[in-house]
Ligand code: ADP
């Protein structure tokens with residue numbers, strides 16, 4: 408007997424027909440003699456719709472109340488899926504995050520899972536019930552509902568698989584697996600049969616929405632092998648694990664991240680300690696900085712530009728505008744930017760990767776504003792209006808169409 412954790416994203420449970428489809432997959436797994444725990448997200452665009460509802464009333468709602476609101480989407484899904492499973496004649500129980508034992512810290516909106524009290528989950532599984540758990544949510548030490556951040560249901564599923572030492576953890580979604588680029592945007596994107604945790608973590612962090620990056624961190628930490636596959640078509644998906652079979656491709660994928668903003672500080676004094684003072688001020692407010700560029704000093708001043716996530720842009724500008732250390736420097740914020748990256752553990756041993764990427768962008772007449780590299784990725788910042796074209800051009804350079 409195996410314990411299988413199956414997670415279904417919003418599009419997989421978007422309407423009654425899709426919910427019945429998921430119930431069929433789950434009950435087939437159960438009837439094959441397995442214990443099954445199912446994690447579901449809110450239906451379709453429910454979470455976005457709930458955010459829009461909040462914005463109609465208050466543009467700056469408290470994070471606690473946002474979590475109270477957003478967690479309701481997953482509550483609808485678990486009840487509906489449990490009803491669908493009942494209809495197919497299998498024993499089932501739905502559980503909210505707190506009922507399933509999800510204890511988180513109290514960072515509302517992007518809470519981290521601290522521990523799962525697995526007693527209830529184990530009891531229900533031992534009673535031979537299919538357990539349907541609301542993803543994306545937990546409870547903190549103040550007995551408040553928390554949410555794990557966008558895409559957080561993936562983390563809920565992987566965390567349950569880790570805590571209960573599940574035999575399999577399947578992430579069902581609306582595409583057949585992890586591809587070399589978003590298959591909805593790039594026609595000849597290739598499905599990867601396997602990918603390592605590290606590469607998947609980079610892809611997820613750099614914008615490949617298919618898995619949430621924290622879920623990959625948890626999977627790596629507890630060595631949970633993941634299978635990403637389609638809920639709509641039965642086909643082999645992508646396995647995410649520690650070591651993969653050597654494949655000829657050394658680039659695993661091309662990603663786009665539109666959740667970025669560039670902050671420029673123009674005309675700051677060219678003296679020691681400036682970078683330290685700027686970035687420690689941002690860090691003190693928990694703001695993560697990504698690409699950093701500093702110009703060559705001239706006339707005893709210099710410019711420093713960096714990127715942050717879009718939701719941190721306003722706060723960053725506020726912190727810097729009120730900072731005496733910067734003297735009369737001008738602060739500019741640009742949100743019409745996107746980050747395009749190529750990812751692959753093999754790029755270290757392949758000279759010319761950056762040149763290939765830059766040539767592809769040049770060929771598409773796309774200007775690069777900032778560049779950053781590591782041994783596993785190269786990222787560029789470009790104008791957001793060029794982003795989709797850039798992904799296609801860069802993808803075509805690394806994955807030429809075979810005719
Ligand atoms: P779910 O609702 O199942 O959680 P998401 O919308 O969060 O699904 O993630 C799946 C989507 O991720 C796909 O529909 C696809 O458009 C997008 N995506 C972006 N990059 C990739 C990639 N490299 N491989 C697969 N899908 C990707």
Ligand code: ASP
Pocket residue numbers: 416417448449454455480542543556557558559560561
């Ligand atoms: N419903 C949440 C979201 O849209 C969580 C998830 O889908 O994983 O972000």
Ligand code: MG
Pocket residue numbers: 416558561616617618619
């Ligand atoms: Mg998702």
